[in-house]
Amino acid sequence: MNELDTRAERFLESIRAEGEAACAAIRTETDAEIDRQLDEARQAQQAKAEHTLHFETERARTRANRELSAARMQARAKLAAQRQQIAADTFAAARTQLAAFAAGKDYAAWLQASAAALAETMGESGTLYARTADLPLLQGKLPAGVAMTADDTITLGGLCAANPATGLAADDTLEARLDAQHDWFLQNAGLEITI
Template sequence: MNELDTRAERFLASIHAEGEAACAAIRAETERTIDSQLEETRKAENTRVERTLRFETERARTRANRDLSAARMAARATLAAQRQQIADETFAKAREQLAAFAAGEKYAAWLQTEAVALAEALGENVELYARKADLPLLQGVKLPAGATLTADDTIGIGGLKGRNAAKGLAADDTLAARLDAQHEWFLQNAGLEINI
């Protein structure tokens, strides 16, 4: 019986060893499967996270660009309003100075010189227009043949307008027109550029 017991023990030990080997193989396969699935899941999640991160980053960048653009536009509008206010104030002061000049002693001589120059530029049969208050200042001025002087209530500060219908020429040499012609030059050269 001893031999039978020994054989039975060996047989059981062999079965036990095979069972342990099979269990170890199953455990190893299970761990490989789990590791493989974890790696696939990790890759899928990393891809999803990267995609989401790129999307959110781009969305944040777009939002920031939109906000920056809106802020720039608002700043430009503010600066443009300030620039216009400065220009308006400057031209209002210039208009006051021109009105003071037109009421001063040197205005009559200037007006007479300008009348002669404008009449010569427009030629014979020119029609000159001046403020009603300025017509007496132009009496006795030597103008080209056929030149006429007429009152024009649309001339505000002073100066002259002229027209030669035969030649199809017209000129606005009023002080207001001269001042208005300086707006663009002023905005370009006054150092009030808007660069944002």
């Protein structure tokens, strides 16, 4: 019986060894599968994180660009308002100086020179228009055939002229001269808006 016991014991040992080898193989296979699945999950999560990071980065960049654009627009609007205010103040001061010029002693000579130039340009049958206050300054100073008419829409001074026969018209008022300087002033005053 001894031999039978020994055989049985060897048989059991063989079964145990086979079982342990099978268990070890299953454990190895299970560990490999777990590692593979963990790697896949890690890669999927990393790809998802990279996608989310890229998406959020682009969203933040877009938001920052919008905010920068809005800030630039506000700055431009503010600068444009300041530019307009400077121009308005400058032209108001110029208007005041023109009014002082029209009330001064040099105005009569300037007005007579302007009248002579306009009368020559308009030719016979031309009409000059001036403020009522300026008519006495031009009495007897116009060439023959040129009529003089009061026009109180001219506020600062100067003259307008027209000749219906030739279709010519001219505006040499101080207002027109001042208005003609707006574009030049904005281009040359160094008030560009660059942001």
